[in-house]
Amino acid sequence: MAENIQKICVMGLGYIGLPTAALLANRGFEIHGVDVVQSTVDTINAGKIHIVEPELDVFVQSAVNSGRLKADTKPAEADVFIIAVPTPFHEGHVPNVDYVKSATEAIAPFVKPGNIVILESTSPVGTTHMVEEVLKENGVDTSRVHIAHCPERVLPGKIMLELVQNDRIVGGLTPEATEKTARFYETFVNGTVLRTDAKTAEMAKLTENSFRDVNIAFANELSILCDKFGINVWELIELANRHPRVNILQPGAGVGGHCIAVDPWFIVDAGGDDAKLIRTARERNDYKSEWVIGKIEKEAKKLEKKLKRKPVIACMGLAFKPDIDDLRESPALYITQRLSASMDSVTAVEPNIPLETDPKKKLGIDNPRFRLIDVFDALEDADLLVFLVAHKQFKHLDVSDLNYLDFCGVMNKHKKTI
Ligand SMILES: NC(=O)c1ccc[n+]([C@@H]2O[C@H](COP(=O)([O-])OP(=O)(O)OC[C@H]3O[C@@H](n4cnc5c(N)ncnc54)[C@H](O)[C@@H]3O)[C@@H](O)[C@H]2O)c1
Structure with a gap:
């Protein structure tokens, strides 16, 4: 199934999207990278990078020189769409999925039956379902579109290495979406690609970061107590x-x-x-x-x-x-x-x-x-x-x-x- 994939549209060319786009281009895929910031698009099309990450410059330069990575401010038709846009929070710590929504609206005119749509952004539980709803609202018949979440867990400073080596979790809205998406990742990931459903994949990423937060809170509380006790x-x-x-x-x-x-x-x-x-x-x-x-x-x-x-x-x-x-x-x-x-x-x-x-x-x-x-x-x-x-x-x-x-x-x- 994954063998038919040639063209990939990556939405968001930041710390996650650009390394992913450059890696995939170097693996022989044809990449249409999209960012809403014109200067980012221009920098990448000149074979340069706008963020600091070891080895990324080499990957981007070779991807652009080969003609397999082109950046643009607008999406295009593709076999796979990857959404890697920011997911910050609004005032009062309310999750902000507006960027995911607008990226999904932007790809909607280009999504065809048989395509895979992958949400890589770290997302509140239910966001992958929201992607499907937004596609539907924008006229896409999603019954034959394979939608999945595959959270990213790379460490800044080691992104190019970890993109390939880390285990990945893939959770589709349907078992078929999970399988097709997992097989796509297996074409370039050396780690194990683990299969689940979309909600569990979303919660897994949030759980990993909450685990660290809770454990650091324990250490921080200890530090306050120790200061008190000398x-x-x-x-x-x-x-x-x-x-x-x-x-x-x-x-x-x-x-x-x-x-x-x-x-x-x-x-x-x-x-x-x-x-x-x-x-x-x-x-x-x-x-x-x-x-x-x-x-x-x-x-x-x-x-x-x-x-x-x-x-x-x-x-x-x-x-x-x-x-x-x-x-x-x-x-x-x-x-x-x-x-x-x-x-x-x-x-x-x-x-x-x-x-x-x-x-x-x-x-x-x-x-x-x-x-x-x-x-x-x-x-x-x-x-x-x-x-x-x-x-x-x-x-x-x-x-x-x-x-x-x-x-x-x-x-x-x-x-x-x-
Ligand atoms: N950076 C990390 O180490 C890391 C690790 C794991 C997960 N993540 C998650 O990955 C996601 C992306 O993070 P990042 O660090 O790459 O963010 P980033 O800010 O570096 O990059 C996001 C890019 O998306 C662009 N963008 C915004 N809206 C857009 C739209 N509608 N269409 C196209 N492009 C758009 C922005 O201009 C920006 O260049 C977030 O959900 C983040 O939590 C990041």
């Missing part, structure tokens, strides 16, 4: 993890990124009171950032009394996790925004973004006194270093003579205070 939380976790059946994750300044900090809300929104643990974990992880702000403000007040002036604070790290430039839902950025809104002496070090970055535009920081500085200036000028992200550039700094707070374990693994 115990080094990282040492504690290392010791507890020597139990053969215990594996506690690492605490931090909160939880960030567009997956773990977002997807559990999709369960909470639909689950209501039956999703108490998942909701509480999400709230605890968000609270951890507030707690960190409180600790920094308290320390700043102490220093102000001692120095008889406002202390200069350097926030060490802004990204949502170590060694990347991604600021989406980043607790470190949120903490820095909050501190710089109430204090005039806040600086930040983020080795993964250029020093010339416009704080207002790129970081949402309005205070004109805020500065992005390099790590050496921070060591020289700051009265208080606040480690928020365990970037590799911070790991070997000698801060023993300086005032610092470590919320990510980069300095403090074996010291007795937070």
Whole structure:
């Protein structure tokens, strides 16, 4: 069945859609890639990339040079349609499936009997059914269209590798849709392609991210308790993890990124009171950032009394996790925004973004006194270093003579205070 597939239309050319499109083009499929942003389309058609991801540039250049990857702002006829558009949330943590809806409306005029339509975006339970409804409303006879969900679970930084190696879950609206879609993935995935129904596939992806969120919430709560009790939380976790059946994750300044900090809300929104643990974990992880702000403000007040002036604070790290430039839902950025809104002496070090970055535009920081500085200036000028992200550039700094707070374990693994 999968042998007849030649042309694929990929909707959304971001972190997921573009690597998928480029990989498939390099595997011999003819790819019509679609994005609503003209500059993204132009960049890709020039054989270049607009996002940072190892090896992606090589894949895109070879795909475009071979003529098998063409980008456009409008969809075209294809054998398979892959939807990889954003699924954020609205105000109040209500899932926003508007992008999925508009991408589905856009492909509707091109969908023919026998086609496969795959939703890859991380989606609330029921969204694959919504795709079918939207196609129907737009005049498509879906009785012979195979619609399935296949959630993506790649790790940024390793996307090109994991696209091929990871196991995949495929859940169709019908067993035939599941089978046809699974066979398509089996043409380029080395991992196992697991078959289920659409709702279970949707819930599986949300479950994976909620599992991590709940477990990080446990670590974050431990870190708050340990601070109260005067115990080094990282040492504690290392010791507890020597139990053969215990594996506690690492605490931090909160939880960030567009997956773990977002997807559990999709369960909470639909689950209501039956999703108490998942909701509480999400709230605890968000609270951890507030707690960190409180600790920094308290320390700043102490220093102000001692120095008889406002202390200069350097926030060490802004990204949502170590060694990347991604600021989406980043607790470190949120903490820095909050501190710089109430204090005039806040600086930040983020080795993964250029020093010339416009704080207002790129970081949402309005205070004109805020500065992005390099790590050496921070060591020289700051009265208080606040480690928020365990970037590799911070790991070997000698801060023993300086005032610092470590919320990510980069300095403090074996010291007795937070
Ligand atoms: N990035 C990851 O690591 C990752 C991992 C697993 C799952 N996901 C999920 O994959 C989905 C896509 O995420 P992403 O990181 O690629 O997002 P992204 O923002 O990098 O890319 C999405 C692209 O879709 C485009 N777009 C928006 N509406 C469109 C439309 N109607 N038609 C065509 N293009 C449209 C945007 O312009 C953008 O370029 C999300 O549901 C996300 O949760 C992402």
